[in-house]
Amino acid sequence: MDVAPDADADAEAVEAVDGVFLTQGAVGDDVSIQRFEIEPGETVPEHDHPHEQVGVITAGRLTFVADGEERVVGPDDTYVIPGGEPHAAENRTDEPVVGFDIFSPPRADPDWGE
Numbered sequence: 001m002d003v004a005p006d007a008d009a010d011a012e013a014v015e016a017v018d019g020v021f022l023t024q025g026a027v028g029d030d031v032s033i034q035r036f037e038i039e040p041g042e043t044v045p046e047h048d049h050p051h052e053q054v055g056v057i058t059a060g061r062l063t064f065v066a067d068g069e070e071r072v073v074g075p076d077d078t079y080v081i082p083g084g085e086p087h088a089a090e091n092r093t094d095e096p097v098v099g100f101d102i103f104s105p106p107r108a109d110p111d112w113g114e
Contacts, residue, residue, distance in 0.1 A: 011024060013035075013037070017042075017043075017045065019042030020036070020039070020044055021036065021037045021038075022034050022036050023035040025100075030106065031102050031103065032103050032104075032106035032108055033100055033101070033102050033103075034100070034101050034107070035098070035099075035100055036097075036099055036100070037096055037098050038060075038062065038089065038091040038096065038097040039091065039096055040093055040094050040095060040096060042091050043089070043090045044090075046065070046086050046087065047086065047087070048084055048085060049084075049107070050083045051083050051103040051104060051105060051107050052080070052082060053081040053083075053102070054078070054079070054080050054101070055078065055079055055081075055100060056076070056077070056078045056079075056099055056100055057073050057077050057098070057099040058076075058098050058099050059075060059097065059098040060075070060093060060098060061073070061091075061093050061095075062090070062097045062099070063089065063090045063091075063092055064079065066081070066085060066086065066087040
């Protein structure tokens with residue numbers, strides 16, 4: 001087993017958009033993982049990327065919006081977003097949402113500002 005240096009527990013969170021904090025985790029040859037926290041009332045604006053995105057919510061409830069449809073996910077719920085599919089996410093609650101996203105191919109150096 002290899003423990004990647006970028007799997008450091010001291011990795012710093014980046015505020016990608018107001019109230020949305022992303023922390024890059026380990027990056028492998030085929031996948032990468034990031035932790036996210038979305039403050040109450042905050043939104044990840046609609047965006048897309050070529051990576052397939054598979055995730056799990058560990059705390060709170062998050063509303064995904066894709067193709068005019070909404071899906072609410074909560075603790076222990078998982079989801080898949082195909083690569084290239086425009087999507088947004090909204091925390092419509094009074095509690096932070098925390099979760100993890102896995103990307104394939106790896107999203108090793110995302111430009112979260114775009």
